[in-house]
Amino acid sequence: MNNNQIFVKKLRSSGLRPTKQRLHICKVLFDRKDTFHFTINDLADLVQRQLNKKISLATIYNTVHAFKKKGYLKEISINSDKNYFDTNISNHHHFFNEGTNELIDLKDKDVGRIKIKKNIPGKKIKFIEVIVKIANNN
Amino acid sequence: MNNNQIFVKKLRSSGLRPTKQRLHICKVLFDRKDTFHFTINDLADLVQRQLNKKISLATIYNTVHAFKKKGYLKEISINSDKNYFDTNISNHHHFFNEGTNELIDLKDKDVGRIKIKKNIPGKKIKFIEVIVKIANNN
DNA sequence: AAAATAGATTAGAACTATTCTAATGTGTTG
DNA sequence: CAACACATTAGAATAGTTCTAATCTATTTT
Known part of the structure; x- marks a missing residue:
């Protein structure tokens, strides 16, 4: 199973259709050697830099929250005016x-x-x- | 030393002048039997209900933050879309x-x-x- | 296979939380 | 007690998050 198929599966099992935008979010999140910590803004910046096209923040929020709910992402309990997520x-x-x-x-x-x-x-x-x-x- | 004197001392040692508004905030925070958890909004509501007069949120924010910095309040690391403080x-x-x-x-x-x-x-x-x-x- | 329909997706608007700023107030000093 | 300097505060501005309605996509019906 290649990466793309894995992403489609992740999205589908989270109740989301595999749109171009969401596949790109998946690529940024999961197509990397090491796990990483990020804020919604970090992710939006990364996606937009790589895609060179603006994606709605709403899409990023709802994708991240769906992944969190499904357990593909964790939210970290830190109150530092920023809200962190973790791919680990x-x-x-x-x-x-x-x-x-x-x-x-x-x-x-x-x-x-x-x-x-x-x-x-x-x-x-x-x-x-x-x-x-x-x-x-x- | 009565409560009011304690509040004045707390404010002064946090680098704040003991204004009427701030003394009222102190009363809500510290003049109670048990410690308690609150959000900025909880506190604003309590103060305004008791004072029956609107206090600027900015005042509440800066007072709470000064107390936190001085150690009279603790911020709790929970990311639940709400930001909690603790008088304990x-x-x-x-x-x-x-x-x-x-x-x-x-x-x-x-x-x-x-x-x-x-x-x-x-x-x-x-x-x-x-x-x-x-x-x-x- | 095309059209119609139902439901999902998304962009931007709306709302909420927090910080900034400039007008006002307060204390201090000459 | 007037003038100055600094603190305080209200409301404006900004940042973060959620809502909503127009758009898009997939499926069903013919």
Whole structure:
């Protein structure tokens, strides 16, 4: 199965038709060696630079949100006036550099097991997100 | 020292003059039994309901941000289209109910010690934030 | 195969959240 | 107590996100 077929499958399974615009978004997101962190704006810029044609932000928003809902993208819980997404959907956490607003992956094994000793009746834990805020050491 | 004097001190030490508007914000934030979580909008509504007079959002923003900078308020790293602050500035974490967008405090002792096994040269850990996302268990 | 129809997609408008700015207010100093 | 300097604030401007209606695409009917 080539990349394009994979993208079509990803879009279809997310409930979206594989339009030209969306295939291009897929290419920017998934046709790369390493996973990466991005904001909606980062993505819009990348897509538009590569496509050399304006795509509606609405399309980018709805595609990203559909992928997030389906689990092909993760949203990162950082409140830094920017809203980050991650193409790395494996269980992992993040360093957040407060000086530069840079996110760095922490592999699951880099974080010791987290024990939650409190329970909310009727609720179950969906997942645990850890943000390690870092800064220059001086 | 009465409440008002405490508020004046808080404002002054945050680099803000104790204006009527700001003292009112302080009253809403700190003159209560329990700590609480809020968005800028929640706070604006509360202040305006109690004061029965419109206060500029800019004033609320700059007061909240000054308090945050000084450490009298904490911002919570949740990306739920809303930006939460917390009057509980002790070291603690949160449950986040994805259905209702409700935040629930997790005391420090409710979370086992978190071990970070990766190190970024030249950087030190400022603090660690844990968000435990919960949902109905069915 | 063409036309009609139903539903998805998209661009831009609308709305919301946040920051900026300039007019106003307040405190301080001579 | 007047004049100045700086802080504060309201509303304007900007940025971020969602909504909506015109357009496009796929499917069904003839």
